[in-house]
Each structure stands twice: as C-alpha cells, then as structure tokens.
Amino acid sequence: MDCELFNKYFSGNMTEEEKAAFLLTVSKDEKLKKEFIAFKNTIALTTYVFDTNNISEIGNSHKTVDKQLRRSWVISSLRYAAVALIAVGITLFLTLSSVLSDRQNELTSIIAPVGQRTHLVLSDGTSVWLNSKSKLQFTNSFNEDKRCVYLDGEAYFEVAKNTKKPFVVTTSRGNVQVLGTKFNVFNYSDKPFFETTLFQGSVEVYRGSEKMRLSPNERAVITDGKLLKQSIVSHELQLWHEGVLAFENQSLNDIILRLESYYDVKFVVQEQAHMQERFTAKFYMDDDLGMIMNALSNTGKFSYRESVDGKVIYIW
Numbered sequence: 403m404d405c406e407l408f409n410k411y412f413s414g415n416m417t418e419e420e421k422a423a424f425l426l427t428v429s430k431d432e433k434l435k436k437e438f439i440a441f442k443n444t445i446a447l448t449t450y451v452f453d454t455n456n457i458s459e460i461g462n463s464h465k466t467v468d469k470q471l472r473r474s475w476v477i478s479s480l481r482y483a484a485v486a487l488i489a490v491g492i493t494l495f496l497t498l499s500s501v502l503s504d505r506q507n508e509l510t511s512i513i514a515p516v517g518q519r520t521h522l523v524l525s526d527g528t529s530v531w532l533n534s535k536s537k538l539q540f541t542n543s544f545n546e547d548k549r550c551v552y553l554d555g556e557a558y559f560e561v562a563k564n565t566k567k568p569f570v571v572t573t574s575r576g577n578v579q580v581l582g583t584k585f586n587v588f589n590y591s592d593k594p595f596f597e598t599t600l601f602q603g604s605v606e607v608y609r610g611s612e613k614m615r616l617s618p619n620e621r622a623v624i625t626d627g628k629l630l631k632q633s634i635v636s637h638e639l640q641l642w643h644e645g646v647l648a649f650e651n652q653s654l655n656d657i658i659l660r661l662e663s664y665y666d667v668k669f670v671v672q673e674q675a676h677m678q679e680r681f682t683a684k685f686y687m688d689d690d691l692g693m694i695m696n697a698l699s700n701t702g703k704f705s706y707r708e709s710v711d712g713k714v715i716y717i718w
Contacts, residue, residue, distance in 0.1 A: 512538045514555070516666040519643065519687070524549075527562035528569065531643035534664045535590070556588045556663070558643040561603075575624055576609040585616075586640045590663050596624040599634060638684070647685045647694070654679045654704070654717075665691045672718040679703045691715075 410416050411424055428434045514520040514532040521531050522538070526549055532538055536555025544550065549569040561569045563582025571578040573589035575596040583603025589596045598607050599621040606615050607622040612629040614622055621632050638648035647664070649657055655677040658669045664687065671677060681701065685694050692708070695715065699706050706717045 508542050509539050510542070517664070519645070521643075524551075526564065526567070526569075529560040531558040533557065533642055535666060553587055553589060554591050556586070556590070556642070558584075558586045558640060560584050576607055576622070576629065578605050578607050580605045593659055593663060595659055596622075598622045599640060601637060601640070642687060645687050647687045647689070649681050649683050651680050651682055653677065654681065654698075657681060657698075661691065661694070667691065667713055667715055669715045669717060672716065673704075676704045676717055 407424060411421065416424060512520065512522055512532065514534055514536045516534055519531060519533055521529065523529050524540075525544065528549070530538060530551075533556035536553070536557060538555075538557060539552040540550065547567065549564070549567050550572065551570070552572045554574065557571075559569075559571070559580075561580050561582050561584075565581050569580050569582075571587055573587065573596065574591045575589055576598070578585065578587060578598050580603065583605055584601045585603075585605055586599045586601070587597070588599075598605065598616065600616040600618055602618055604615060604617065606613060607629065608614075609624065609629050614629060614631055616622055616631065619634050621634055623630055623632060636650040638646075638650050639652070641648045642664075647660075654671075658671070658677075661667065662669060681698055681703075683697060685697070691712075695706055695708075698704075704717050706715055708715055
C-alpha cells in the first residue's frame with residue numbers, strides 16, 4: 403500500500419468515510435495488517451521531536467524520524483503510552499496494547515514548550531490541552547482501575563465519562579477528581595497559585611483533609627493556605643486553549659502570574675500598589691509580549707522596561 407495513505411491516516415487528514423474504508427482494507431489483508439502495526443509502532447516507539455515540515459519522513463519505508471527537528475513538543479518515555487497528540491496540525495495516534503506487566507509504573511511525560519500549546523487525547527477518549535511550560539504525566543496503568551495523571555502547569559480537560567473509573571488530576575498543591583466533565587487546572591510548581599475552574603459537570607477538589615465539590619461556573623483557589631470556593635462570571639480567562647489570552651477585570655498580580663508562565667519571563671514590580679490595578683483586555687497568545695505590555699501600559703496605570711536579554715520586565 404502507498405505510504406501516502408499511512409501518512410494521511412496517521413496525520414489525521416482522512417475523512418471519516420476514508421478512515422472506515424482504509425481500516426476495512428487493512429483488516430482484510432494480513433500483510434497490510436503487519437505494515438499498519440509496524441508503522442504505528444514506529445511512531446509509538448519514537449522519542450524524538452517532530453516538526454510539521456518533516457512529518458513526511460515518517461512514511462519513507464518506516465525509517466527513523468529525523469532527529470534534527472524544531473518548534474515542537476517533547477515526549478518522554480513514550481514507548482508504551484496511549485495518547486493522541488495534536489499540535490501544529492499534526493495528529494499522532496498511539497495505543498496501549500501489549501503493555502508488559504513489569505512496565506506498569508513507567509511514566510509517560512508530555513511537555514508543552516515555552517510559547518506553545520499541545521492537545522492530546524488519552525486512551526480513554528479524554529481530551530487535554532496543555533498550556534506553555536506545562537507537563538502532564540501518567541503511568542502505563544492509566545485507564546485500569548483509576549485514570550490518574552499528574553500536572554505541573556495549566557491544562558484544560560474534557561474528561562470522557564466513566565462512572566466506574568474516576569479521573570484524578572494530582573498537582574503539588576491540590577487534587578481534582580471527576581467522572582466526566584470540563585474543567586481547567588492552573589498549578590505551576592514554581593508559582594504560588596492553585597486554581598481549578600469548572601465549566602460543565604461536577605468535580606471534587608481536595609487538599610489534605612480539606613475537600614469541596616464544585617458546580618459549573620465555580621472555581622477553587624488556595625488562599626492563605628486554605629481551600630476556598632468562588633463564583634466566576636466569565637469564561638474568557640480560559641480561552642487560552644483556543645489561542646486567546648483574555649483578562650476580565652483581572653489584577654496585575656494575576657496577569658503577571660500567567661505572563662511569567664506563558665512567556666518564560668520574570669517580572670520585577672518596584673511599586674507594589676500597581677499589583678492591584680485591574681485590566682480588561684484580549685490578545686492572541688501568539689502576540690509578542692512587548693505588544694501586550696505596551697497595550698497594558700498605555701492605560702497609564704504603570705510604566706515598564708525590558709532587560710537587554712528580554713528575560714526580565716521591570717514595572718514602576
């Protein structure tokens with residue numbers, strides 16, 4: 403079979419009708435089955451980095467994918483994982499079949515690089531969007547008794563419903579358990595902030611002996627060491643997974659927390675009173691940080707300058 407068909411299937415460029423016809427053809431031909439499995443394993447066993455300009459290399463007689471690739475996401479210990487990664491137009495399908503029993507505790511790590519977002523589909527059908535500098539980890543026992551993942555960063559989840567297998571998100575500050583729902587978790591380990599926002603369904607957030615259940619349009623935050631519930635009036639802050647950076651009457655303090663994480667910069671605020679100034683604004687996440695800072699500072703509420711290397715932003 404032409405490798406172009408394999409490329410088209412694994413890159414997600416087939417219609418549903420084309421997929422059905424392709425899989426039917428493969429299922430009827432033992433040779434094609436072996437080629438299909440070999441092709442799939444080539445992808446699954448790959449621990450390299452991918453780039454849209456080099457995706458065609460996968461189809462060249464199932465050769466090893468070019469190592470010299472840029473602008474992508476990093477996949478660690480992907481040998482036995484079950485995810486579908488969707489980023490920059492590429493979809494890679496992997497399966498959890500044939501997982502060896504002595505590999506059950508082996509970790510798979512999915513990392514979204516600075517300035518990029520990564521969309522993955524877990525083996526249970528759950529969709530996860532990872533924000534810049536975020537890491538999602540899970541073991542090979544995922545989707546057995548429980549569906550457990552560890553998050554460092556920010557992620558938006560659309561969890562496939564399964565009443566027999568709770569979905570648990572563990573972070574350094576608090577945990578979230580659901581059966582099937584849509585929610586966002588913000589918890590970068592290097593930032594003093596935890597937040598879980600619920601959009602649909604129901605979740606339980608717990609931290610040590612503290613536990614609370616959220617309803618849609620509510621969020622849980624940790625303030626002064628305590629788990630608190632708050633109502634939300636706008637979903638715009640969570641538009642990041644659609645590529646929009648939106649602030650609705652947000653304090654400069656909250657905005658800085660996100661900009662530091664998304665753009666990998668450090669802010670030094672010389673006048674702390676500025677931290678309580680509030681802003682309503684909307685940007686594309688591909689926008690340059692300088693453009694965002696210019697727009698915010700043009701309100702007259704603060705002034706700023708960048709360090710020579712662009713890694714530090716000074717506000718006064």
